[in-house]
Amino acid sequence: MSTVDTNTRIKNEIESSDVVLFMKGTPQAPQCGFSMQVVQILNHLGVPYKAINVLADGAIRDGIKAYSNWPTIPQLYVKNEFIGGCDIAKEMFQSGELVALLDKEGVPHAQASKA
């Protein structure tokens, strides 16, 4: 029963913002280097995002792993889609795929409208 509640909460969070990051700590005070790297990428891109601190909520911390079938934190979502963890975010950022994805999904960011 509580699993259903947690899934509903996760779903609501993911649907409430274009970009959602499940992380350890907060963007101001990340508690893990991997989470920090994704925060830095999002800040660099100037993307508005919602950060959820899984350390503050044990149900979400376990729930998000089951929800995405992904074993680790951080987890990045764009427009309800699970993108991946730190490595994927980094690789997509470096290759330009992340910006391309934001453009495609119509998510505003600081590097937009160069073309």
Place this chain on the structure above:
Amino acid sequence: MTDQGKGVVKTRIAQKLTEALAPAALNVIDESHSHAGHGHHHPDGETHFRVEVVSAAFEGKSLIERHRLVNALLSDELAERVHALAISAKTPHEAAPV
């Protein structure tokens, strides 16, 4: 060598990936030391790994599919002790120097 029992998880990771992916290149790096003092630190280490795999098995797969494949192969380790797995998954073609 100095510490019996160390490297057990690393060996298991390398074994599983070798059997499943027949990698052209494989690096399993224990990065636990750089996370010492962090909440997940385990006295024997082996909590944070970086794996670099080059395998034809990744051909035609997206980044997330490749990561899911590696995560699935190592699900036991992730459930037990390994808290973080950094993954670099390339095909032989992508890994070849330009």
